[in-house]
Amino acid sequence: VSDSHRLLRQPTDPRMHGFSHRSTVAQALHWIDQHARPLATEWVSLTAAASRVLAEDVTSPVDMPLFERAMMDGYAVRAADTAGASHYEKVRLRLVGELLPGEAPKTNVAPGQAVRVMTGAALPPGADAVVPVEQTESLAEFVDVLAEVVPGKHVGRRGEDVQAGTTVLHAGRRLRPQDVALLASLGISQVPVVRRPRVRLIITGNELLPLGQIPHDFRIVDANGPMLAALVERDGGCVLEATMIPDDAEAVRHAMLQPADVVLVSGGTSVGKEDHAPVVLADIGELAIHGVAMRPSSPTGMGRIQQTLVFLLPGNPVSCLCAYDFFAGRAIRLLGGRPSAWPYRSRRLPLAHKLVSQVGRVDYARVRIFDDHAEPLAIGGASILTSATRADGFVVIPEDSEGYPAGAEVEVFLYEPLP
Numbered sequence: 001v002s003d004s005h006r007l008l009r010q011p012t013d014p015r016m017h018g019f020s021h022r023s024t025v026a027q028a029l030h031w032i033d034q035h036a037r038p039l040a041t042e043w044v045s046l047t048a049a050a051s052r053v054l055a056e057d058v059t060s061p062v063d064m065p066l067f068e069r070a071m072m073d074g075y076a077v078r079a080a081d082t083a084g085a086s087h088y089e090k091v092r093l094r095l096v097g098e099l100l101p102g103e104a105p106k107t108n109v110a111p112g113q114a115v116r117v118m119t120g121a122a123l124p125p126g127a128d129a130v131v132p133v134e135q136t137e138s139l140a141e142f143v144d145v146l147a148e149v150v151p152g153k154h155v156g157r158r159g160e161d162v163q164a165g166t167t168v169l170h171a172g173r174r175l176r177p178q179d180v181a182l183l184a185s186l187g188i189s190q191v192p193v194v195r196r197p198r199v200r201l202i203i204t205g206n207e208l209l210p211l212g213q214i215p216h217d218f219r220i221v222d223a224n225g226p227m228l229a230a231l232v233e234r235d236g237g238c239v240l241e242a243t244m245i246p247d248d249a250e251a252v253r254h255a256m257l258q259p260a261d262v263v264l265v266s267g268g269t270s271v272g273k274e275d276h277a278p279v280v281l282a283d284i285g286e287l288a289i290h291g292v293a294m295r296p297s298s299p300t301g302m303g304r305i306q307q308t309l310v311f312l313l314p315g316n317p318v319s320c321l322c323a324y325d326f327f328a329g330r331a332i333r334l335l336g337g338r339p340s341a342w343p344y345r346s347r348r349l350p351l352a353h354k355l356v357s358q359v360g361r362v363d364y365a366r367v368r369i370f371d372d373h374a375e376p377l378a379i380g381g382a383s384i385l386t387s388a389t390r391a392d393g394f395v396v397i398p399e400d401s402e403g404y405p406a407g408a409e410v411e412v413f414l415y416e417p418l419p
């Protein structure tokens with residue numbers, strides 16, 4: 001397949017000739033899946049491990065718990081001694097000691113004896129059950145048992161939670177807070193995780209002003225830099241640097257050559273006079289895909305410079321969002337060992353009115369949810385940023401579809417982040 005993609009490379013400068021060929025979304029996804037393999041393993045402290053992706057299975061070095069323990073505050077007894085005990089027929093046992101959590105048992109529990117225990121304390125030898133304090137009456141040197149217990153009652157068995165040698169968490173697991181707790185309990189303080197992809201942002205455009213400026217004259221403030229940084233963070237990557245450069249081939253070349261796992265170029269990705277990124281990428285690396293049959297985001301490109309994956313994202317903010325979500329995000333998630341699927345929940349909803357699409361391209365329609373219906377807002381209008389902020393989500397209309405009539409049920413991907 002990579003051979004057939006190589007044929008798609010345009011040997012001559014494509015600028016001002018328009019796209020002679022567009023790849024399908026499926027071809028672009030396939031290229032990503034071929035080239036975005038999980039990065040190497042790194043060891044991190046457990047305190048920094050939550051939400052990281054485990055690179056290897058973790059096997060427990062110990063039984064947990066390591067000892068038989070009391071699960072209630074009460075009295076460690078021999079269950080047989082409590083046979084027939086009730087409120088009317090109390091069984092009197094001699095109190096021979098007390099055990100707190102963390103203490104080693106000092107006394108044996110012989111027939112007719114009991115040891116006062118607190119939750120988490122070891123079960124003293126001889127005892128095989130715990131009578132909860134609520135089912136006893138305490139006297140100075142004795143305890144009266146008011147209920148029968150069976151062997152093992154209120155006792156945590158050694159290894160009942162985890163047995164030494166078993167796999168507790170599998171490679172690929174995104175560590176949850178409770179996973180971190182489990183690993184800590186097993187005495188593990190360092191874990192092997194997939195390295196986070198290091199992502200470089202290159203924001204191109206002579207017209208751009210940096211964050212914090214107020215738009216003036218004919219210039220606009222960079223919207224894609226902050227958006228891409230948030231998207232990269234969401235997908236587990238870390239942004240190394242966001243560089244803003246003018247539409248200048250030398251500047252694009254220099255920025256693209258800086259080390260990174262992934263380079264995201266915003267703007268200048270099409271076939272216009274000022275669109276240098278595709279030409280530069282083809283020159284210093286491989287431009288595997290340029291032009292994708294979709295709307296918005298058709299002037300998307302991707303390729304690589306040695307091990308670095310490079311995504312050329314159109315400058316219109318909605319196109320940039322869409323191209324990131326379809327392609328760059330998938331690559332970043334895969335590099336970081338995450339599932340390729342979108343980190344969006346989806347809901348099936350009927351359309352409030354018809355949604356027209358063109359056969360031959362994938363459409364990305366922003367929709368609003370109203371009255372439990374999906375209300376299409378826009379497919380075009382890639383420069384209208386509020387079409388993505390007013391929307392609750394989006395519907396993807398496949399290449400071979402002409403769209404859907406009013407009332408048809410569609411899958412809406414919800415922009416709202418997963419909790």
Ligand code: AMP
Nearest residue numbers: 205221222223224267268269314315316
């Ligand atoms: P381009 O992809 O460079 O042809 O840009 C397409 C449109 O998106 C133009 O109107 C640009 O001014 C605009 N644009 C490019 N980059 C950005 C950016 N970083 N933030 C907001 N708009 C942009």
Ligand code: MG
Nearest residue numbers: 205267268315
């Ligand atoms: Mg531009």
